[in-house]
Amino acid sequence: METQIIINTDVVQMSASAIVIAVSCHGIFDLNSDTPTESDTLPKGVAFSLVKAIQAINEKLAAKNSNDTLFDVILVANDLQGNQSKVVSSTKHYGLQISRFCFCTGEDFTQSLQATNVNLYLSMETSDVCKALQEAVPAALLCPQTRPQLEGDEEQVVSPLTVLLSGDVMGLPEEKLLEAGFSQPQLQIFRAAKASMADFAAVIGEMRRPFGREDSPLRVTLMSVLGSRDEWASALLTARGWGLEVDEAYCLAGASRDPILKCIQPHILCYDGLYNVSEVPALS
Numbered sequence: 001m002e003t004q005i006i007i008n009t010d011v012v013q014m015s016a017s018a019i020v021i022a023v024s025c026h027g028i029f030d031l032n033s034d035t036p037t038e039s040d041t042l043p044k045g046v047a048f049s050l051v052k053a054i055q056a057i058n059e060k061l062a063a064k065n066s067n068d069t070l071f072d073v074i075l076v077a078n079d080l081q082g083n084q085s086k087v088v089s090s091t092k093h094y095g096l097q098i099s100r101f102c103f104c105t106g107e108d109f110t111q112s113l114q115a116t117n118v119n120l121y122l123s124m125e126t127s128d129v130c131k132a133l134q135e136a137v138p139a140a141l142l143c144p145q146t147r148p149q150l151e152g153d154e155e156q157v158v159s160p161l162t163v164l165l166s167g168d169v170m171g172l173p174e175e176k177l178l179e180a181g182f183s184q185p186q187l188q189i190f191r192a193a194k195a196s197m198a199d200f201a202a203v204i205g206e207m208r209r210p211f212g213r214e215d216s217p218l219r220v221t222l223m224s225v226l227g228s229r230d231e232w233a234s235a236l237l238t239a240r241g242w243g244l245e246v247d248e249a250y251c252l253a254g255a256s257r258d259p260i261l262k263c264i265q266p267h268i269l270c271y272d273g274l275y276n277v278s279e280v281p282a283l284s
Contacts, residue, residue, distance in 0.1 A: 003104040003112045004084070010092055011099050014072035019203050022102070022113055023050065024123040025077045025087055027142045042083070042090040046144035047124065050267045053161035055097050057207065057217045064210045069203075074116060076102045078109040078128075110135040120200050122268060129271050133189055138196035141269040146262075160219040163204060164266035167224030167249070169194045171235030197270045198242055205244040213247070221264055222249040225257050 007013070025031070027047030054071045061068040075098045077087060084103050091098045104112040110132055113121050121132045122142040132139035143164075174187060182190075208218050222239060224232040232251035239246050250260055 003102065003108060003115075005116070006084075006088060006101040006103070008088070008091065008098055008100060011097050013099055014070060018070050018072035020072045020074060020117055020119045021054065022074045022076045022116065022118040022121045023047075024121075024125070024128070024142060025075045027122075027124045027144070028075065028096075029087060029090055031083060040086045040089055041093045042086050044094070046146075047142050047267070048094075049145050049159075050122070050142065050161070051096050051098070053159070053217070053267055057161055058097070060217050061207065061210065068210065069206065073098050074100045074102055074118070076104070076109065076113070076121070078104050110137055113137045119203065120196070126271065130189055133192040133196060133271075136192065138199055139271070140196070140200070141271045143266050143269050145265055145267070160217045161268070162219045162221065162264060162266045163200075163268045163270070164261075164264065165197060165201065165220065165222045165235075165239065165246075165270050166193070167222045167232050167235035167251070168226045169197060169235075169270070170222070170238040171224060171231035171233075172227050193271055200270065201239065201242040201244045205242060208245060213245075219247050220244060221266065222246045223257060223260065224251045224253075226254065227251070228253060 025045075027045045028051060029042040029045045029048075031042065031045075051073060054073055058070045061070055073096075075087065075091065077084070084101070088101055091101075100116070102112050102116060109128070113132060114135070114137060119138060121129070121137055121139040123129055123132075123139070124142045124144070126141065129139045129141055169190060174190070177187060177190065204218055204220065208216055208220075211217065220239075222235060224235055227235070229251050232249070236246065236249055248264075250257075252260075
């Protein structure tokens with residue numbers, strides 16, 4: 001299948017200055033569900049609230065100043081078999097502000113991301129995130145949400161868009177990783193992840209400026225899993241150097257991050273390529 005780009009004519013197209021976020025549709029919609037739904041509407045996926053949280057940011061920024069940079073969301077589906085029309089109709093059914101749909105194969109999805117000038121690609125598949133980073137496409141993990149839904153199956157979107165940054169990428173020196181036995185391929189992912197994280201941090205730092213701490217629709221958490229307290233402090237200084245205000249910071253010093261992940265429930269986890277993140281899709 002050749003890459004197919006479909007414009008959503010129901011949504012006002014963003015300006016060239018918008019921040020393009022490409023989101024894998026496998027988290028937004030449950031493509032494997034057998035649960036019956038009205039007409040051809042797909043059930044909501046475990047990361048559905050991400051798009052709603054992004055829309056809330058755009059709405060609040062537009063209300064404050066129409067000149068502020070907004071998020072432009074593209075839905076990406078690689079190796080989607082015959083569900084293109086259902087994805088498009090489901091997007092419209094739920095009122096999602098998706099400007100474009102990109103249907104491609106697993107082999108060429110990174111080229112499709114590059115062609116659409118994506119600023120950040122989000123997927124629940126670690127392998128896809130790593131592949132994108134290796135091809136110099138900024139990427140991060142799309143995390144599932146387990147927050148309860150409101151009565152009537154209305155998605156609860158009162159919580160802000162939560163981004164979890166890796167303090168290990170920001171604070172650990174490469175020399176220490178080499179001494180610990182990390183391979184060159186791992187270090188290449190580490191460098192790509194750091195560059196990706198720095199660019200995205202600058203974007204969200206700029207978007208947060210119009211808001212106070214209490215009314216911000218965007219929340220930033222920093223977590224160091226492998227590093228010491230000194231390296232955690234170095235990561236905080238790095239974030240400040242990137243112009244980013246951090247709401248919460250955790251130094252785990254090797255302890256399991258599962259309990260805090262379950263509490264924070266980030267929408268976006270900036271992957272670092274240093275350790276196994278297979279537990280992230282199973283927050284429940």
